Amino acid sequence: MEKLEVKHLTHHFGFTEILHDINFTLKKGEVLSIVGPSGGGKTTLLHLCAGLLDVEEGSIYNSFQSSAFAFQEGRLLPWKNVIDNIAVGLLARGDKKSEALQKSEEIALKFGLEEDDFEKFPKDLSGGMKQRVNFARALVTKPSLLFLDEPFSALDIGLKRELYTHLLESCKEDNMSILFITHDLMEGIRLSDEILLLEADPGHIVKTFTYDTPKDKRDDTFVYEESAKILQDKEIIQTFELNTLELK
Numbered sequence: 001m002e003k004l005e006v007k008h009l010t011h012h013f014g015f016t017e018i019l020h021d022i023n024f025t026l027k028k029g030e031v032l033s034i035v036g037p038s039g040g041g042k043t044t045l046l047h048l049c050a051g052l053l054d055v056e057e058g059s060i061y062n063s064f065q066s067s068a069f070a071f072q073e074g075r076l077l078p079w080k081n082v083i084d085n086i087a088v089g090l091l092a093r094g095d096k097k098s099e100a101l102q103k104s105e106e107i108a109l110k111f112g113l114e115e116d117d118f119e120k121f122p123k124d125l126s127g128g129m130k131q132r133v134n135f136a137r138a139l140v141t142k143p144s145l146l147f148l149d150e151p152f153s154a155l156d157i158g159l160k161r162e163l164y165t166h167l168l169e170s171c172k173e174d175n176m177s178i179l180f181i182t183h184d185l186m187e188g189i190r191l192s193d194e195i196l197l198l199e200a201d202p203g204h205i206v207k208t209f210t211y212d213t214p215k216d217k218r219d220d221t222f223v224y225e226e227s228a229k230i231l232q233d234k235e236i237i238q239t240f241e242l243n244t245l246e247l248k
Protein backbone atom coordinates (compact mmCIF):
# COMPACT_ATOMS: atom_id res chain seq x y z
CA MET A 1 0.00 0.00 0.00
CA GLU A 2 1.30 3.44 -0.94
CA LYS A 3 2.04 5.69 2.04
CA LEU A 4 4.06 8.59 3.35
CA GLU A 5 5.58 7.85 6.73
CA VAL A 6 7.32 10.52 8.77
CA LYS A 7 9.27 9.32 11.78
CA HIS A 8 11.08 11.36 14.43
CA LEU A 9 11.65 14.20 11.97
CA THR A 10 13.62 17.12 13.38
CA HIS A 11 14.92 20.03 11.31
CA HIS A 12 17.18 23.01 11.94
CA PHE A 13 17.93 26.13 9.97
CA GLY A 14 21.35 27.17 11.26
CA PHE A 15 21.26 26.78 15.03
CA THR A 16 17.49 27.21 15.28
CA GLU A 17 15.37 24.12 15.70
CA ILE A 18 12.36 24.58 13.39
CA LEU A 19 10.70 21.17 13.68
CA HIS A 20 10.92 18.74 16.57
CA ASP A 21 10.19 15.00 16.53
CA ILE A 22 7.36 14.99 13.95
CA ASN A 23 5.59 11.65 13.44
CA PHE A 24 2.63 10.85 11.19
CA THR A 25 1.52 8.54 8.38
CA LEU A 26 -0.53 9.47 5.33
CA LYS A 27 -2.17 6.48 3.70
CA LYS A 28 -3.51 5.96 0.18
CA GLY A 29 -6.68 7.94 -0.46
CA GLU A 30 -6.40 10.03 2.72
CA VAL A 31 -6.37 13.80 3.08
CA LEU A 32 -4.20 15.13 5.86
CA SER A 33 -3.87 18.79 6.74
CA ILE A 34 -1.32 20.60 8.85
CA VAL A 35 -2.73 23.55 10.74
CA GLY A 36 -0.85 25.97 12.94
CA PRO A 37 0.27 29.53 13.53
CA SER A 38 2.46 31.50 11.17
CA GLY A 39 6.14 30.63 11.40
CA GLY A 40 5.41 27.27 13.03
CA GLY A 41 7.28 25.30 10.38
CA LYS A 42 4.38 24.11 8.20
CA THR A 43 6.01 24.99 4.88
CA THR A 44 9.30 23.51 6.02
CA LEU A 45 7.54 20.26 6.89
CA LEU A 46 5.73 20.15 3.54
CA HIS A 47 8.97 20.82 1.65
CA LEU A 48 10.74 18.03 3.54
CA CYS A 49 7.88 15.62 2.75
CA ALA A 50 7.94 16.62 -0.94
CA GLY A 51 11.70 16.11 -1.16
CA LEU A 52 12.35 19.83 -1.75
CA LEU A 53 14.56 19.94 1.35
CA ASP A 54 16.98 17.29 2.60
CA VAL A 55 16.09 15.33 5.72
CA GLU A 56 18.73 15.79 8.44
CA GLU A 57 17.31 13.92 11.42
CA GLY A 58 14.64 11.24 11.44
CA SER A 59 13.19 9.71 8.30
CA ILE A 60 10.58 10.16 5.58
CA TYR A 61 9.47 7.09 3.67
CA ASN A 62 7.40 7.87 0.58
CA SER A 63 6.09 4.96 -1.49
CA PHE A 64 3.51 6.94 -3.49
CA GLN A 65 3.99 6.25 -7.19
CA SER A 66 3.78 9.87 -8.29
CA SER A 67 3.34 13.27 -6.72
CA ALA A 68 2.64 16.88 -7.65
CA PHE A 69 3.05 20.15 -5.77
CA ALA A 70 0.76 23.20 -6.03
CA PHE A 71 2.27 26.34 -4.56
CA GLN A 72 0.26 29.12 -3.00
CA GLU A 73 1.42 31.73 -5.48
CA GLY A 74 1.02 29.50 -8.51
CA ARG A 75 4.50 29.86 -10.02
CA LEU A 76 3.25 29.65 -13.61
CA LEU A 77 5.85 29.90 -16.34
CA PRO A 78 5.48 33.45 -17.71
CA TRP A 79 6.64 32.53 -21.23
CA LYS A 80 4.08 29.75 -21.68
CA ASN A 81 0.38 30.14 -22.38
CA VAL A 82 -2.40 28.56 -20.29
CA ILE A 83 -2.45 25.19 -22.06
CA ASP A 84 1.33 24.90 -22.25
CA ASN A 85 1.57 25.69 -18.53
CA ILE A 86 -0.93 22.94 -17.72
CA ALA A 87 0.85 20.48 -20.02
CA VAL A 88 4.28 20.94 -18.42
CA GLY A 89 4.08 17.91 -16.11
CA LEU A 90 2.63 15.64 -18.80
CA LEU A 91 5.39 16.53 -21.27
CA ALA A 92 8.07 16.18 -18.57
CA ARG A 93 7.01 12.60 -17.94
CA GLY A 94 7.11 11.85 -21.67
CA ASP A 95 3.49 11.99 -22.84
CA LYS A 96 3.02 12.63 -26.57
CA LYS A 97 2.57 16.34 -27.26
CA SER A 98 -0.81 16.00 -29.00
CA GLU A 99 -2.19 13.89 -26.14
CA ALA A 100 -0.75 16.22 -23.51
CA LEU A 101 -2.37 19.23 -25.14
CA GLN A 102 -5.69 17.47 -25.46
CA LYS A 103 -5.73 16.40 -21.80
CA SER A 104 -4.71 19.93 -20.79
CA GLU A 105 -7.56 21.47 -22.77
CA GLU A 106 -10.06 19.06 -21.25
CA ILE A 107 -9.02 19.80 -17.69
CA ALA A 108 -8.85 23.55 -18.39
CA LEU A 109 -12.52 23.49 -19.45
CA LYS A 110 -13.43 21.37 -16.44
CA PHE A 111 -11.75 23.93 -14.18
CA GLY A 112 -13.84 26.77 -15.60
CA LEU A 113 -11.35 28.24 -18.10
CA GLU A 114 -12.69 29.09 -21.54
CA GLU A 115 -11.28 28.41 -24.99
CA ASP A 116 -10.58 32.12 -25.38
CA ASP A 117 -8.22 31.87 -22.41
CA PHE A 118 -6.12 28.99 -23.76
CA GLU A 119 -3.61 31.17 -25.60
CA LYS A 120 -3.28 33.77 -22.86
CA PHE A 121 -0.06 34.21 -20.93
CA PRO A 122 0.03 34.41 -17.10
CA LYS A 123 0.43 38.20 -17.11
CA ASP A 124 -2.98 38.49 -18.81
CA LEU A 125 -4.81 36.25 -16.32
CA SER A 126 -6.73 37.31 -13.21
CA GLY A 127 -5.63 35.89 -9.84
CA GLY A 128 -8.52 33.42 -9.89
CA MET A 129 -7.66 32.21 -13.41
CA LYS A 130 -4.03 31.70 -12.40
CA GLN A 131 -5.19 29.54 -9.50
CA ARG A 132 -7.39 27.47 -11.83
CA VAL A 133 -4.37 26.90 -14.08
CA ASN A 134 -2.23 26.08 -11.05
CA PHE A 135 -4.67 23.41 -9.86
CA ALA A 136 -5.31 22.04 -13.34
CA ARG A 137 -1.55 21.68 -13.83
CA ALA A 138 -1.18 19.78 -10.55
CA LEU A 139 -4.13 17.46 -11.17
CA VAL A 140 -3.76 16.75 -14.88
CA THR A 141 -1.03 14.18 -14.24
CA LYS A 142 -3.37 12.37 -11.81
CA PRO A 143 -0.72 12.22 -9.08
CA SER A 144 -1.21 9.62 -6.38
CA LEU A 145 -0.04 12.20 -3.82
CA LEU A 146 -0.70 15.94 -4.03
CA PHE A 147 1.14 18.49 -1.88
CA LEU A 148 -0.65 21.81 -1.41
CA ASP A 149 0.84 24.87 0.26
CA GLU A 150 -2.05 27.11 1.34
CA PRO A 151 -3.48 27.08 -2.17
CA PHE A 152 -6.84 28.62 -1.29
CA SER A 153 -5.79 31.47 0.96
CA ALA A 154 -6.11 34.29 -1.57
CA LEU A 155 -9.31 33.07 -3.22
CA ASP A 156 -12.89 34.28 -2.93
CA ILE A 157 -15.36 31.93 -1.33
CA GLY A 158 -17.03 30.90 -4.62
CA LEU A 159 -13.78 29.83 -6.27
CA LYS A 160 -12.64 28.12 -3.07
CA ARG A 161 -15.74 25.96 -3.04
CA GLU A 162 -15.37 25.14 -6.71
CA LEU A 163 -11.77 24.02 -6.25
CA TYR A 164 -12.67 22.02 -3.12
CA THR A 165 -15.19 20.15 -5.25
CA HIS A 166 -12.62 19.40 -7.98
CA LEU A 167 -10.12 18.20 -5.42
CA LEU A 168 -12.55 15.92 -3.66
CA GLU A 169 -13.68 14.51 -7.02
CA SER A 170 -10.07 13.67 -7.86
CA CYS A 171 -9.64 12.03 -4.46
CA LYS A 172 -12.69 9.90 -5.06
CA GLU A 173 -12.15 9.04 -8.74
CA ASP A 174 -8.40 8.42 -8.61
CA ASN A 175 -8.00 7.57 -4.90
CA MET A 176 -5.58 10.48 -4.67
CA SER A 177 -4.00 11.40 -1.32
CA ILE A 178 -3.40 14.99 -0.25
CA LEU A 179 -1.05 16.60 2.25
CA PHE A 180 -1.83 20.28 2.63
CA ILE A 181 -1.16 23.17 4.91
CA THR A 182 -3.63 25.82 5.86
CA HIS A 183 -4.29 28.57 8.37
CA ASP A 184 -7.99 27.96 7.97
CA LEU A 185 -9.48 25.49 10.45
CA MET A 186 -12.78 25.37 8.53
CA GLU A 187 -10.92 24.35 5.38
CA GLY A 188 -9.13 21.63 7.34
CA ILE A 189 -12.45 20.34 8.71
CA ARG A 190 -14.13 20.38 5.29
CA LEU A 191 -11.41 18.48 3.46
CA SER A 192 -9.41 16.34 5.86
CA ASP A 193 -9.52 12.86 7.28
CA GLU A 194 -7.03 14.05 9.84
CA ILE A 195 -5.78 17.47 10.98
CA LEU A 196 -2.36 17.76 12.61
CA LEU A 197 -2.08 20.75 14.91
CA LEU A 198 1.44 22.14 14.83
CA GLU A 199 2.58 24.38 17.67
CA ALA A 200 5.55 26.69 17.07
CA ASP A 201 9.05 27.15 18.55
CA PRO A 202 10.00 24.55 17.54
CA GLY A 203 7.18 23.14 15.41
CA HIS A 204 5.78 20.00 16.99
CA ILE A 205 2.48 18.16 16.76
CA VAL A 206 0.37 18.83 19.82
CA LYS A 207 -2.84 17.16 18.76
CA THR A 208 -4.50 15.24 15.95
CA PHE A 209 -8.17 15.63 15.03
CA THR A 210 -9.82 12.82 13.04
CA TYR A 211 -12.99 13.17 10.96
CA ASP A 212 -14.93 10.11 9.81
CA THR A 213 -17.95 11.85 8.24
CA PRO A 214 -17.75 11.33 4.44
CA LYS A 215 -16.47 14.51 2.80
CA ASP A 216 -19.48 14.89 0.52
CA LYS A 217 -21.69 14.95 3.64
CA ARG A 218 -19.80 17.84 5.24
CA ASP A 219 -22.16 20.72 4.64
CA ASP A 220 -21.79 24.23 6.09
CA THR A 221 -23.63 23.26 9.28
CA PHE A 222 -21.21 20.39 9.90
CA VAL A 223 -18.19 22.62 9.27
CA TYR A 224 -19.49 25.45 11.52
CA GLU A 225 -20.40 23.07 14.33
CA GLU A 226 -17.06 21.27 14.23
CA SER A 227 -15.21 24.62 14.05
CA ALA A 228 -17.10 25.86 17.11
CA LYS A 229 -16.10 22.67 18.96
CA ILE A 230 -12.49 22.84 17.90
CA LEU A 231 -12.21 26.52 18.89
CA GLN A 232 -12.97 25.52 22.48
CA ASP A 233 -10.20 22.95 22.45
CA LYS A 234 -7.49 23.67 25.02
CA GLU A 235 -4.63 22.93 22.61
CA ILE A 236 -6.14 25.03 19.80
CA ILE A 237 -6.58 27.98 22.17
CA GLN A 238 -3.00 27.61 23.38
CA THR A 239 -1.44 27.01 19.94
CA PHE A 240 -3.12 29.99 18.29
CA GLU A 241 -2.81 32.05 21.50
CA LEU A 242 -6.55 32.75 21.31
CA ASN A 243 -6.77 33.43 25.04
CA THR A 244 -4.51 36.46 24.72
CA LEU A 245 -6.67 38.11 22.05
CA GLU A 246 -9.22 40.69 23.09
CA LEU A 247 -11.71 42.25 20.72
CA LYS A 248 -11.70 46.01 21.03
Ligand SMILES: Nc1ncnc2c1ncn2[C@@H]1O[C@H](COP(=O)(O)OP(=O)(O)OP(=O)(O)O)[C@@H](O)[C@H]1O
Pocket residue numbers: 013014018036037038039040041042043044045
Ligand atom coordinates in the same frame (compact mmCIF):
# COMPACT_ATOMS: atom_id res chain seq x y z
N1 LIG B 1 15.52 28.70 4.15
C1 LIG B 1 15.41 29.14 5.40
N2 LIG B 1 16.50 29.57 6.09
C2 LIG B 1 16.38 29.98 7.36
N3 LIG B 1 15.21 30.01 8.06
C3 LIG B 1 14.11 29.62 7.42
C4 LIG B 1 14.13 29.17 6.07
N4 LIG B 1 12.87 28.83 5.71
C5 LIG B 1 12.09 29.08 6.79
N5 LIG B 1 12.83 29.55 7.81
C6 LIG B 1 12.32 29.88 9.15
O1 LIG B 1 11.70 28.72 9.68
C7 LIG B 1 10.56 29.09 10.45
C8 LIG B 1 9.37 28.31 9.94
O2 LIG B 1 9.04 28.80 8.63
P1 LIG B 1 7.90 28.13 7.76
O3 LIG B 1 7.78 28.92 6.51
O4 LIG B 1 8.15 26.67 7.64
O5 LIG B 1 6.62 28.36 8.70
P2 LIG B 1 5.08 28.34 8.34
O6 LIG B 1 4.40 27.68 9.49
O7 LIG B 1 4.87 27.74 7.02
O8 LIG B 1 4.75 29.89 8.29
P3 LIG B 1 3.60 30.64 7.43
O9 LIG B 1 2.30 30.06 7.91
O10 LIG B 1 3.77 32.08 7.86
O11 LIG B 1 3.88 30.42 5.99
C9 LIG B 1 10.42 30.59 10.36
O12 LIG B 1 10.99 31.16 11.52
C10 LIG B 1 11.24 30.95 9.13
O13 LIG B 1 11.79 32.23 9.25
